Amino acid sequence: MRSFNLLLVFTFLTLSGYSVAASKLTFETETLQRQLMPDSRITYHLGSRAKPANNLLLILQGSDCRSSLTNHSIKEVLPKVRLDADVLLIEKWGLTPETNECPQTYIDNDSPSQRVNDARQVLEHLNETKSYQSVYVLGGSEGAVIAVMLREAFPGISATIAFNGGGNSFQNDIEHNIKASTPAEVRASVLAEFHEFAKQIKTSNEPFSVNSSQHGYKWWKEMLTLEQTKVIERGKTPLLIIQSRQDASVDPEQTQVMIENLSSTENVDYQYFEELNHGLRKENGDSIDDSALAAMRGWFQKH
Numbered sequence: 001m002r003s004f005n006l007l008l009v010f011t012f013l014t015l016s017g018y019s020v021a022a023s024k025l026t027f028e029t030e031t032l033q034r035q036l037m038p039d040s041r042i043t044y045h046l047g048s049r050a051k052p053a054n055n056l057l058l059i060l061q062g063s064d065c066r067s068s069l070t071n072h073s074i075k076e077v078l079p080k081v082r083l084d085a086d087v088l089l090i091e092k093w094g095l096t097p098e099t100n101e102c103p104q105t106y107i108d109n110d111s112p113s114q115r116v117n118d119a120r121q122v123l124e125h126l127n128e129t130k131s132y133q134s135v136y137v138l139g140g141s142e143g144a145v146i147a148v149m150l151r152e153a154f155p156g157i158s159a160t161i162a163f164n165g166g167g168n169s170f171q172n173d174i175e176h177n178i179k180a181s182t183p184a185e186v187r188a189s190v191l192a193e194f195h196e197f198a199k200q201i202k203t204s205n206e207p208f209s210v211n212s213s214q215h216g217y218k219w220w221k222e223m224l225t226l227e228q229t230k231v232i233e234r235g236k237t238p239l240l241i242i243q244s245r246q247d248a249s250v251d252p253e254q255t256q257v258m259i260e261n262l263s264s265t266e267n268v269d270y271q272y273f274e275e276l277n278h279g280l281r282k283e284n285g286d287s288i289d290d291s292a293l294a295a296m297r298g299w300f301q302k303h
Contacts, residue, residue: 024049024050025047025049025075025079026047026048026049027045027046027047027075028046028047029044029045029069030043030044030046031043031044032044032121034117034118034121035117035121042090042091042118042121042122043090044090044122045068045069045089045090045091046087046126047079047087047088048086049086053084053086055084055134055135055136056087056088056130056134056135057081057087057088057136057138058089058123058138058150059074059079059087059088060115060137060138060139060140060144060147060150061092061139061142062140062142062143063141063142063213063215065092065095065099065102065106066095066099067091067096067097068090068091068092069097075089078138080293080297081138081293081296081297082138082297086130086132088122088123088126090115090118090119092110092115093105093110093114093118094109094110107214107216108216108218109216109218110216111218111221111222112142112145112146112149112222112223113222114218115146116146116149116150116153119150119154120150120153120154123135123154134303135156136157136159136161136303137150137157137159137160137161138160138161139161139162139163140280141164141165141249141278143165144162144164144166144241145162145165145170145226145228147162147165148160148231148232148235151235151237151239152231155236157237158237158303159238159300160235160240161239161299161300162240162241162242163242163243163280164242164244164247164250164278165241165250166228166249166251166254166255167228167250167253167255167256167257168227168254168257168261169227169254170224170226170228171198171224172254173254174198175191175194176248176251176254177248177250178194179191180249181248198224201217201221202221202225204221229261229262232262232268233264235267236267238269238303239269240269240299241259241268242271242272242273242295242296243256243270243271243272243273244272244277245272245273245274245276246277246278246283247277247278250278256272269299271295273291275289276289276292
């Protein structure tokens with residue numbers, strides 16, 4: 001099958017220029033054997049401040065194939081939304097700070113469910129060894145999808161923020177991205193190619209070789225068959241969903257539809273930023289808008 005080479009723009013954000021007084025985080029790297037997988041280990045980084053913290057903030061990266069520890073946004077900026085917390089970063093399968101090229105083991109094994117399983121196992125381990133009073137989760141783009149899935153899978157989470165993670169259907173979000181980023185003269189053919197690719201993935205009963213946008217069959221299968229509305233409805237702890245109106249990567253209108261279609265909005269808050277884009281920036285802005293950072297920090301403080 002021909003590889004579909006759409007360049008996904010679901011990379012995590014590069015945030016800069018936002019200053020909040022806080023002690024610098026010092027990260028220590030640990031590994032944990034994956035359950036039922038004796039030859040495989042989870043790598044995670046735990047960042048601590050000068051003053052011991054009773055709370056933990058897990059930050060989930062997007063779909064990029066690089067170590068979370070090398071991402072300035074995740075390591076330095078986003079921790080400022082919860083200054084009283086240690087910060088947990090969990091590497092996706094096969095990635096390390098030394099990763100230069102996307103490894104085949106990542107293509108073969110990375111998926112939303114694998115990320116959720118890894119996060120749950122690490123959180124359970126830290127719950128036994130560190131005894132944090134509260135656990136907070138923050139994810140953007142693909143990380144937002146993982147965040148709402150983890151909210152269902154791990155009831156020990158105190159509160160979750162998911163921003164610009166799209167609506168109920170990932171396929172719809174990809175089509176929105178194609179329409180927003182592809183020249184008009186080739187848009188129809190690119191959409192047709194993607195429709196055929198998505199159909200093959202969704203209807204297949206057996207895995208086959210795929211490497212599109214640095215993702216393999218397992219990742220595409222799960223993302224294309226996920227119904228995010230149902231995942232949100234099954235979660236019970238507080239959730240803030242943030243969506244930007246000028247988002248070219250996911251469909252803001254379908255996010256709104258998803259919120260309206262929830263059978264219950266108990267424990268679910270929704271905030272819409274009219275002027276911001278997928279990176280939570282204003283047009284021509286070079287950093288996340290202060291209003292979005294303040295909203296995330298303020299909401300977390302309530303929980």
